[in-house]
Amino acid sequence: MEKGGYPFTEIEAQWQKYWETHKTFSATDGTRPKGQLTGGKPKFYVLDMFPYPSGQGLHVGHPEGYTASDIIARYKRMKGFNVLHPFGWDAFGLPAEQYAIQTGTHPAVTTQKNIDNMRRQVKSLGFSYDWDRQVDTTDLGYYKWTQWIFLKLYNSWFDEDRQKARPIEELPIPAELSDAQREQYINDQRLAYEAFAPVNWCPELGTVLANEEVVGGVSERGGFPVIRKPMRQWMLRITRYAERLMKGLDLVDWPESIRKLQTDWIGRSVGASVDFQVDGHEAVIRVFTTRPDTLFGATYMVLAPEHPLVDAITTDVYRPDVNQYRQQAARKSDLDRTDLAKDKTGQFTGAYAINPVNDGLIPIWISDYVLISYGTGAIMAVPAHDERDWEFAKKFELPIIPVVQPTPEAALQTDLAAKLRTEGVKDVVAAVLSAVKRCEICFVGDGVAINSGSFNDLPTAEFKIRITDWLSSRNLGKQAVCYKLRDWLFSRQRYWGEPFPIIHTDDGRTVALSEQDLPLGLPEVADYKPTGTGEPPLAKATDWVNVTLPDGRTGKRETNTMPQWAGSCWYYLRYLDPHNEREPFAADKERYWMPVDLYIGGAEHAVLHLLYSRFWHHLLYDLGYVSTPEPFKKLINQGMILGEDNQKMSKSRGNVINPDKVIEEYGADSMRLYEMFMGPLEATKPWSMQGVEGVHRFLNRLWRTVIDENTGKISENVQESEQDEETQRLLHQTIQKVGEDIESFGFNTAISQMMIFVNHLSKLKIRPKDAIESLVLILSPFAPHICEELWRRLGHPNTLAYETWPAHDPSRTRAQRVELAVQVLGKIKDRIVVPADSDTATIEAAALASEKVRAALAGKPVKKTIVVQGRLVNLVI
RNA sequence: GGCCGAGUGGCGGAAUGGCAGACGCUGGGGAUUUAAAAUCCCCUGCCCGAAAGGGCGUGAGGGUUCGAUUCCCUCCUCGGCUACCA
Known part of the structure; x- marks a missing residue:
């Protein structure tokens, strides 16, 4: 219940109803908001990361970002922008499906219930969303277009020369191919493709997981063990966009840390590919290395256990051991791999490779490192x-040949150097160099070549270039670029996701639906359990699965569904035109609203969601559907909110704060204000x-400052009167600071400033009405309900949402006389009050008039006087 | 192990080269009240002191500067992300 003070429950309900019935926050495409003249308002698109509608409802972490974006949205409206501020639901996902497995309730039912509840909660906070634009990724009218984008991926290829996607019809196809080869050739170029590859299989969940959904070798959800199992999967060729996704980061205004996370995730490295002939075989092993300058130091080779050449090159003597090792490695979960990282394992194949630089024979091993x-x-x-090769070589007693002599600087940065320094060794560099030469330590830095034939004495950087040229000229290798980024595993063995618009015909072909056949809706199924063999629940919907094509061929629908990321990849575009049934969004609306000017959300999506949606956006850009190369101009991450015990909020800790309760007891305005x-x-x-x-308490004080609590009318103290100098100065300082702080997302300090001003006003016998009105306007983005109510009671019949943001007069923010601290040699000795515009000489004279200052000077002459306007004066002696 | 971020009163934090601790919370004292809640006023970094006053103080140590919470170097602690990417 309400805890006394102003009647927020009533006020908040009333204004939320007002905004809803007046459609106050409806954004009009390309023109001014309703009720105003059309004209050239600048647009501003402020977007929240839409939530998964969970059964737990809203968490206090959600309103943090939502309040921040709402303050911006409301502020921008008052600054004359046409603001788009939409909301929606990322509603496909595992929890609703697991609930369905347990109870038989259709996930759509659960989802709808959760959306209704969370929408109630979101609305109770008074955010200025345009609810007519709400989207729900599980809505058929929405996921029709998710499927449409999938078809675009499927029907496109990436032209490396032009660095952009093009329609598959434009793919140049070699002339001499057979029909089957031709189809294969095309399929190998599609941006969506099927692959039979080892994936993260979670037996407990009965599904494959993306690398990102596996944390420390167990499933992110549930913490079940995950093993590697080869299965047929849909993949998206995001790797083709590695370079573009990297370069695009230069175009956005994102936190440096997030850009770095993405850059590292893409993980571009430049090096060389080098071919090693296998001794006595046709086979050639190609390797990638960033250190071609160390070729002379290559003393063995390692293939991944899954490498296709392993079978061919393994000698009969070693075959049983090799096979056993491969089986072991295949079964190993990521957790096992991680745990065993300290202790390297491997198996010799019996085969040898020829080092192209010196024809030396080096053994070929397999290892899961x-x-x-x-x-x-x-x-x-x-x-x-x-380091890794060093460990492996030590364990299996393989030869070690040093080929880089550290530079002195690099030598000093080694661990050994640090150790030697503490031991007081004099010539640390020489000691490190000799340790490297004697193979006592592994050195990974730069230096000068040794034991490298005619390349000796070359510095690392130059060696890299020279050896790469040398290899290219002999056709043994060439410069190469590698990315950590992998193709995106895009299918899940689940029910509650977008079905793929794909049919596998009984004659072994893959056929995509045409765009006219969309949407492909989810069928009803008897139960939602995965079969446990990797076959998805959809396989049970036989009526749906079995299809006959117009040409009479029969086939089965794809029974995998898309991952949750799919719907969230493009929702910001659907908001632009959410009810369009003919296209995902109209081109003119896209051109008007895009890009998103401000995107606020959690840092947990720093890599995946943002990378995936950028990828889709790039595709749509290449195909001409969107006009901006990047979707999100500015990005802000809100931080995490911990429980009162400073621990992460969790049910088990019992420290979860329920937003409904907070709003009930203190009101939405207090909740919003506190979060900020x-x-x-x-x-x-x-x-x-x-x-x-x-x-x-602050809001109560504001209320009492303006409203007579007995009558509910404006207090008698509020009058149309001149502002005294201090009130005027404080008001203008407050207007300035609040505006600047909003622009720089310093909401906490904006609120302090308004507290200072309210504290001042509340002490005045006569409170100037115009000062109060300005205050109400600048507080309204933070605490809109109470401000709307005060605005009305101050005599304004309409919403304040489109009132002009008050202007501050810089000449009124300055005081006429200022207090300065007087320092002698940087230590404060006294304070003086002088006219604000005093010159150095006047200030110095005033300072010298002080007893305390004279005492500190002790008769010594002042060598230098430093004046910091309005702050202090420092006398140097 | 790597990367990113952060260490300021009893607590959340403010100040990013110029008076450290704004604002809020907590705590203490007072006013009001039959009493309480609410409200209002005063105090509230630490140490010495009866006070006046003085000294210390932004994780630790060094440096740059007239002046450092802020910039530079070394180290410590905590949090987040990531993990054999050749």
Whole structure:
């Protein structure tokens, strides 16, 4: 229940109803908002990351970002922008499906119920969303277009020369191919393709997981073990966009840390590919290395256990051991791999490769420290200059040849150097150099070549260039670029996701639906359980699965569904034109609203969601459907909110704060204000109920300052009167600071400033009405309900949402006389009051008039006087 | 192990080269009240002191500067992300 004070429950309900019935926040495409003249308002698109409608309802973390974006949206409207501020639901996902498995309730029913509840909660906070634009990714009218984009991916290829996607019809196809080869050739170029590849299989969940959904070897959801199992999957060729996704980051205004996360995730490295002939075989092993300069130090090779050449090159003697090792590796979960990282394992194949630079024979091993999914799945091992190879070589007693002599600077940065320094060794560099030469330590830095034939004495950087040229000229290798980024595993063995618009015909072909056949709706199924063999629940909907094509061929529908990321990849575009049944969004609306000017959401989506949606956006850009190369201009991450015990909020800890309760007791305005007052938006910070009471007291004080509590009318103290100098100065300072702080997302300090001003006003006997009106306007983005109510009671019949943001007069923010601190040699000795525009000489004279200052000077002459306007004067003696 | 971020009163935080601790919370004292809640006023970094006053103080140590919470170097602690990517 309400805890005394102003009647927020009533006020908030009333204004929420007003906004809804008046469609106050409806955004009009390309023109001014309703009720105003059409004209050239600048647009502003402020977007929240839409939530998954969970059964738990809203968490106090959600309103943090939503309040921040709402403040911006409301502020921008008052600054004369045409604001688009929409909301929606990322509603496909596992929880509703698991609930369905347990109870038999259709996930759509659960989802709708959860959406209704969360929408009620979101609305109770008074956000200025344009609810007519709400989207729901599970809505047939929405996922029709998700499927449409999938078809665009399927029907496109990436032209490396032009660095852009093009329709598959434009793919140049070699002339001499047979029909089957031709089809294969095309399928190999499609941006959506099927692959039979080892994936993360979670037996417990009965589904495949993306790498990102596996955390520390167990499923992110549920914490079940995950093993590697080869299965047929849909993949998206995001890797073709690696370069574009990297370069696009230069166009956006994102936190440096997020850009770096994405850059690292894409993981571009430049090096060389080098071919090693297998001794006595036709086979050639191609490796990728960033250190071609260490080729002379390659003393063995390692293939990933899954490498296709392993079978061919393994000798009969080693075959049983090799096969056993491969089986072991295949079964290993990621957790096992991680755990065993400290202890390398491997198996010799019996085969040898020829080192192209010196024709030396080097043994070929297999080991799971080499990943099939990166580079070529094979490495040349240079134990002297690579930590992993060093460990492996030590364990299996393989030879180590040093080929890089550290530069002095690099030598000093080694661990050994640090150790030697503490031991007081004099010539640290010489000691490190000799340790490298004697193979006592592994050195990974730069230096000068040794033991490298005619390349000796070359510095690392130059060696890399020279050896790459040398290899190219002999057709043994060439410069190469590798990315950590992998193709995106795009299918899930689940029910509650978008069905693929794909049919597998009984004659073994894959046929995509045409766009006219969309949407392909989810069928009803008897139960939602995965079959446990990897076959998805949709396989049980036989009526749906079995189809006959117009040409009489029979086939089965794809029974995998798309991952949750799919719907969230493009929702920001659907908001532009959410009811369009003929296209995902109209081109003119896209051109008007895009790009998103401000995107606010959690840092947990720093990599995946943002990378995936950028990828789709790039595709749509290439195909001409969107006009901006990047979707999200500015990005802000809100921080995490901890429980009152400074721990992550969780049911088990019992420290979860329920937003409904907070709103019930203190009101939505107090909730919003507190979320912003806690601290900087991006920071992790703990909740405090007493803090909520603090801001609530502030709103009560504001109310009492303006309203006579007995009559509910404007207080007699509020009058149309001249502002005294201090009130005027404080008001203008407050207007200025609040505006600047909103622009820089410093909401906490904006609120403090308004608290200072309210504290001042509340002490005045006569409170100038115009000052109060300005205050109400600048507070309204933060606490809209109470401000709307005060605005009305101050005599304004309409909403304040489109009132002009008050202007501050810089000449009124300055005081006429200022107090300065007087320092002698940087230590404060006294304070003086002088006219604000005093010159240095006047200030110095005033300072010298002080007893305390003279005492501190002790008769010494002042050598230098430093004046910081309005702050201090420092006398240097 | 790597990367990113952060260390300021009893607590959340403010100040990013110029008076450290704004604003809020907590705590203490007072006013009001039959009493309480609410409200209002005063105090509230630490140490010495009866006070006046003085000293210390932004994780630790060094440096740059007239002046450093802020910039530079070394180290410590905590949080987040990531993890054999050749």
